[in-house]
Amino acid sequence: MSYEDTDETAAELEGMNLDELREEIAEIDRDLVELIARRTYVADTIAGVKERRDLPTTDETQEQAVMDRAGANAERFEVDSNLVKAIFRLLIELNKVEQRESR
Numbered sequence: 001m002s003y004e005d006t007d008e009t010a011a012e013l014e015g016m017n018l019d020e021l022r023e024e025i026a027e028i029d030r031d032l033v034e035l036i037a038r039r040t041y042v043a044d045t046i047a048g049v050k051e052r053r054d055l056p057t058t059d060e061t062q063e064q065a066v067m068d069r070a071g072a073n074a075e076r077f078e079v080d081s082n083l084v085k086a087i088f089r090l091l092i093e094l095n096k097v098e099q100r101e102s103r
């Protein structure tokens with residue numbers, strides 16, 4: 001399923017001018033940052049659980065599961081899987097830096 005196949009979105013975007021399309025991008029960018037903040041917040045909570053259980057910050061099995069899921073979701077929405085995985089690698093690193101700093 002490509003995002004272009006979503007009738008509603010295609011029709012709505014077709015009727016927009018440059019400024020409106022850029023406002024759409026701005027809104028998506030805000031949402032992305034909000035989702036990153038939310039993901040970081042949950043990861044911080046996980047860090048607390050790990051600390052109490054005396055578990056290490058890094059969990060490579062979990063990281064692999066996250067990366068596999070990112071690749072599968074990229075394929076589902078027909079976006080470049082390597083690019084999406086690179087973004088997730090950065091998100092994971094961001095969390096690990098934060099987790100180490102808070103220990």
Ligand SMILES: C=C(O[C@@H]1C=C(C(=O)O)C=C[C@H]1O)C(=O)O
Nearest residue numbers: 043046058059062063066092095
């Ligand atoms: C958030 C966690 O801690 C780390 C960060 C991960 C992530 O950002 O997805 C995954 C595994 C861990 O290395 C976790 O263990 O789930």
